[in-house]
Amino acid sequence: AQSVTQLGSHVSVSEGALVLLRCNYSSSVPPYLFWYVQYPNQGLQLLLKYTTGATLVKGINGFEAEFKKSETSFHLTKPSAHMSDAAEYFCAVSDPGTASKLTFGTGTRLQVTL
Amino acid sequence: GAVVSQHPSRVICKSGTSVKIECRSLDFQATTMFWYRQFPKQSLMLMATSNEGSKATYEQGVEKDKFLINHASLTLSTLTVTSAHPEDSSFYICSARVYGQGLSYEQYFGPGTRLTVT
Numbered sequence: 023a024q025s026v027t028q029l030g031s032h033v034s035v036s037e038g039a040l041v042l043l044r045c046n047y048s049s050s051v052p053p054y055l056f057w058y059v060q061y062p063n064q065g066l067q068l069l070l071k072y073t074t075g076a077t078l079v080k081g082i083n084g085f086e087a088e089f090k091k092s093e094t095s096f097h098l099t100k101p102s103a104h105m106s107d108a109a110e111y112f113c114a115v116s117d118p119g120t121a122s123k124l125t126f127g128t129g130t131r132l133q134v135t136l
Numbered sequence: 137g138a139v140v141s142q143h144p145s146r147v148i149c150k151s152g153t154s155v156k157i158e159c160r161s162l163d164f165q166a167t168t169m170f171w172y173r174q175f176p177k178q179s180l181m182l183m184a185t186s187n188e189g190s191k192a193t194y195e196q197g198v199e200k201d202k203f204l205i206n207h208a209s210l211t212l213s214t215l216t217v218t219s220a221h222p223e224d225s226s227f228y229i230c231s232a233r234v235y236g237q238g239l240s241y242e243q244y245f246g247p248g249t250r251l252t253v254t
Contacts, residue, residue, distance in 0.1 A: 058245075065140070065229050065245035066180070112179060124170075124243065126179045 024049045024115050026127035034133040041100040043130045045087075045113030048094065055096040056114040056124070057087055066112065072096065073118075083107070108134045139163055140232050142246035149220055149253055156216045157249045159230030165210035166232035170243060171203075174227040186213045220253045227251075 029044040047053060054073045058066040070081025077089040087098045096113060113127040139162040149155045159169055167188050172180040184194045184205050192205035202224075204216040213232075217224055227250050231243035 063227075063248065063250065065142075065247040066231075067245070068242065071242065123182065123185065124180075125182075128179045129177075 024053065024117060024125045026113050026115050026125055028111075028113050028127035028130050030130055031128065032131045032133065034135060035103045036135050037105055038102050041085075041098070041103045041107065041132065043098040043111050043113075043132065045096045045098065045127060046094055047096065047113075047115045049115060049117065051117055052091075053115045054118055055087075055089060056116070057081065057085070057096075057098050058112045058114060059083075060110045060112065060129075062109075069098070069111075103132075103134045105134050105136075108132055138234065138244040140230065140244045140246040142228075142230055142249050144249060145247060146250045147252070149251070151221055151253055152219055154216055154218045155220055155251060156214055157228055157230075157251070159213045159215070159232070159246050161211045161232045161244070164232075164234050164244075166213075166234065167210065168233040169207060169213040170231045170233075171205060171213075171215050172229045172231070174229060174248075176227075180229060183215075217251065220251070222253045225251055225253045 025048045027046045056071045057069040060066050069085050070079045072079045072089045080086045085100045110129050110131050112129045114124045116124050141160045143158045169186045171183045174180045183198045184192045186192045186205045186207040188207045194200045207213040227248050229248040231245045
């Protein structure tokens with residue numbers, strides 16, 4: 023069985039500061055990894071994904087994440103936070119062999135302050 | 137591309153009634169659609185996987201007779217909450233996987249439907 027742990031249900035950063043949202047996973051096989059963003063009362067938007075290949079993945083809106091197999095992590099970063107980044111962020115994992123069934127973490131709410 | 141819509145976006149119904157939520161892929165064909173529910177300030181929980189032309193596969197603990205799923209075409213899946221009760225109040229989100237990509241790993245999510253049962 024797969025699981026995802028997101029450390030920190032709430033993260034607050036100043037505008038312009040580094041954003042770091044943590045995600046660790048547990049999986050018996052090399053997983054596919056995803057980060058999604060959710061704005062209030064909306065569905066999820068894919069930020070980035072890792073399947074195979076380069077372990078540093080770049081996504082939309084300046085976000086990137088690095089797959090570290092030895093640490094079973096897939097932390098999300100952005101060098102400089104913007105007010106519009108305030109949202110809920112979900113890390114998710116899927117087993118490539120189960121037709122993309124996703125398991126989500128509990129989410130991290132990002133607050134950006136002036 | 138890859139837009140998924142849901143209708144309605146918000147619905148209020150009385151306890152004991154049924155409500156149907158539609159999920160459509162607007163610009164692609166989706167052999168597989170997924171239904172999730174999300175409680176306030178919580179993560180998404182997969183309810184069921186819906187395959188076009190076949191019965192849905194429900195996750196453990198989800199009542200298949202209460203949450204009826206129909207995937208009649210490659211662009212439409214519906215979720216009907218039967219005999220709704222206040223505890224069914226939640227945010228329901230669907231997603232769709234693109235047709236023709238085999239074990240494609242990417243899902244496209246709808247904007248969600250807020251169900252309130254009074």
